[in-house]
Amino acid sequence: MVKTAYDKESASSYDLKRFTTQSGQLIHEIEVSILTEALNKLDTKEASILEVGCGTGRLLIEVILAGYKANGLDPSLHMLTQSRKKLQSDLFQTKLVLGEAAHLPFKTNHYEFVYTIRVLNQTTSHLYALDTIIEMIRIAKPNGLILVEFMNHYRLGLDRRRVRLGPEQVVDRVNKKNIRLRPKEIFQIAKNNNSNVVWLRGAFFFGMTGLNIMPEFAIQLVSKVDQFFSKLFPGLCSRCYILLQKDAA
Numbered sequence: 001m002v003k004t005a006y007d008k009e010s011a012s013s014y015d016l017k018r019f020t021t022q023s024g025q026l027i028h029e030i031e032v033s034i035l036t037e038a039l040n041k042l043d044t045k046e047a048s049i050l051e052v053g054c055g056t057g058r059l060l061i062e063v064i065l066a067g068y069k070a071n072g073l074d075p076s077l078h079m080l081t082q083s084r085k086k087l088q089s090d091l092f093q094t095k096l097v098l099g100e101a102a103h104l105p106f107k108t109n110h111y112e113f114v115y116t117i118r119v120l121n122q123t124t125s126h127l128y129a130l131d132t133i134i135e136m137i138r139i140a141k142p143n144g145l146i147l148v149e150f151m152n153h154y155r156l157g158l159d160r161r162r163v164r165l166g167p168e169q170v171v172d173r174v175n176k177k178n179i180r181l182r183p184k185e186i187f188q189i190a191k192n193n194n195s196n197v198v199w200l201r202g203a204f205f206f207g208m209t210g211l212n213i214m215p216e217f218a219i220q221l222v223s224k225v226d227q228f229f230s231k232l233f234p235g236l237c238s239r240c241y242i243l244l245q246k247d248a249a
């Protein structure tokens with residue numbers, strides 16, 4: 001059993017607590033837009049896609065609604081159950097696999113697009129997070145794309161641990177010790193594993209906490225300012241996204 005896999009209670013409240021408020025919906029939209037930018041690099045909607053740590057299928061369903069076929073992997077049966085509910089009629093073409101990120105149960109050169117979002121920061125160690133990226137590259141096909149989202153070591157934004165929130169704010173039990181990575185570590189992994197960096201994007205320059213604690217009337221404006229700074233200084237954002245491409249065979 002993976003220690004960081006979400007339990008039943010976290011699984012049943014995950015979407016509701018994080019993505020139903022105005023700021024939560026905005027955060028979801030920003031994440032989907034970066035994922036979409038990466039997906040647009042694919043030549044065909046027939047590409048094979050895997051989300052590592054798919055959770056409740058929040059992003060998987062967006063990928064499927066955009067016309068792709070995608071599979072998901074997660075070590076939490078409870079999260080996979082939520083995914084199954086959400087996917088419903090799309091389930092016949094979606095495989096939901098129980099497994100963990102640093103030991104992906106797939107053959108080398110298997111997927112055309114592999115992505116992970118909001119997972120690496122919650123893994124058990126820095127080394128585990130880096131091993132996951134190596135695994136994702138391993139299972140990507142030659143010329144395949146790998147999208148890695150991570151909490152940035154160089155983030156300037158507010159940190160949940162340093163901000164006292166009201167009782168209505170959620171604090172993940174598994175989120176207490178966030179793993180932060182440096183973009184240059186991922187560039188090095190790419191170099192050592194026959195891959196190239198396609199781009200680096202940043203999001204939540206002021207931190208997700210910043211958006212979550214804003215009064216509703218100010219959220220749109222603050223988010224616009226945040227997105228402006230995120231574009232200008234991606235390497236200083238709280239969350240970074242790096243798109244890699246595996247070399248041709």
Ligand SMILES: C[S@@+](CC[C@H](N)C(=O)[O-])C[C@H]1O[C@@H](n2cnc3c(N)ncnc32)[C@H](O)[C@@H]1O
Pocket residue numbers: 002004005006052053054055056057058059073074075076079099100101102116117118119122123
């Ligand atoms: C914050 S949720 C993110 C879910 C989804 N990617 C999203 O953005 O909505 C983190 C997910 O990672 C899963 N997880 C935790 N440890 C993992 C590991 N070692 N390998 C793969 N997934 C893991 C958890 O069970 C949970 O579903």
